[in-house]
Amino acid sequence: MKLLGLGIMLGSAGLWAEPAVPGDDSEKGKELEVVNRVLAVVGGSQVITLWDRVEYRKSKPGLNQAETEDQAAIDELLLDELIDSALFIHEIRHRKGFVMPAGLGDELLVDHLRRNKQSRSQLVKNLQLNGETLEQFERELIDGALLRFSLEPVRDSIQVSPVAVSEYYRTNNLEKLDPDLGPFVEIQAFEIFASGEGVNDDSMRTMAAGIQSLDEFKKVAQKNVSNDGLKATVYFKNESTFYNNGDVEAAAALLDERAKVGKAIFHKSGKSYHVIFIVARGDKQKPKLSEPRVQDYIKGEIGGHLYSTRLDDKLTRLRQNINVYRPPRK
Secondary structure, three states: OOOOOOOOOOOOOOOOOOOOOOOOHHHOOOOOOOOOOEEEEEOOOEEEEHHHHHHHHHOOHHHHHOOOOOHHHHHHHHHHHHHHHHHHHHHHHOOOOOOOOOOHHHHHHHHHHHHOOOOHHHHHHHHHHOOOOHHHHHHHHHHHHHHHHHHHHHHHOOOOOHHHHHHHHHHOOOOOOOOOOOOEEEEEEEEEEOOOOOOOHHHHHHHHHOOOOHHHHHHHHHHHHOOOOEEEEEEOOOOEOOOOOOOHHHHHHHHOOOOOOOOEEEEEEOOEEEEEEEEEEEOOOOOOOOOHHHHHHHHHHHHHHHHHHHHHHHHHHHHHHOOEEOOOOO
16 A cells, blocks of 8 residues: 555646746747646546645655655656545545535644744745645645545554464564664562661662572562562663663663673662562563564554555545546646
């Protein structure tokens, strides 16, 4: 599925430029120089021009920086994306029973000015420099809102089950997932409030020194917090952690090289002590299904595929019912 542009420029800007400024009498009688032209008309009402495609390309900085010789193919892809967006907009504008909310254009315009910290007069001046009217710009804002409204039901319908996540993890090679996370430490930790009786640096130091295995850590955790503690993977390169208490990030800085695998340390943060057992460490870790980042990645991959498939199906139906006219190039 091609990427759909939100808030695309579908305004029918003036299609013809002013006559070329003559350098001498030999220029007289020549036809107007064409600087813009219609590339497609969707449903007889949505006009897409060369100017629209140029503006749309500006919204893709990565594409503008790409080095490629096949510019014609890129231009065709961008036009296809604009046509896809126009199909969704045309469908919702002509949906049976659809009524345009009163004042929608003005409401969107006010919101645009507020978000961009811009006055109406400044906007009008900028539009005039591009040969566009305020009315055309309001139409573009409305089209963008209608496009989002059209796509939201498709996006909201995507549900990824835990079974699908597990199956994806089992059948795909995820070794390249986040390859630049860098050195990691797997830990198990629990928190004790410093206000407790007998809880101080000396008692925490003694407690940590007495823990020589994960089983011993779990026994100490059960005695103090009634569970085995929380598991976490700390990545030193990007300082991310999945330990539920954010204070462990400060503790992670203390782990470094002095914290040895199979040993425990303690760290005081505010009014709490964190007892941390070092389960494992290394330079690169294989992604684990139990980690939230892995689950989120898989959900994103599956959801993205489902979303693209459903959009493709909907676009196929729209193309069968909405005429798309592409004027032949002269």
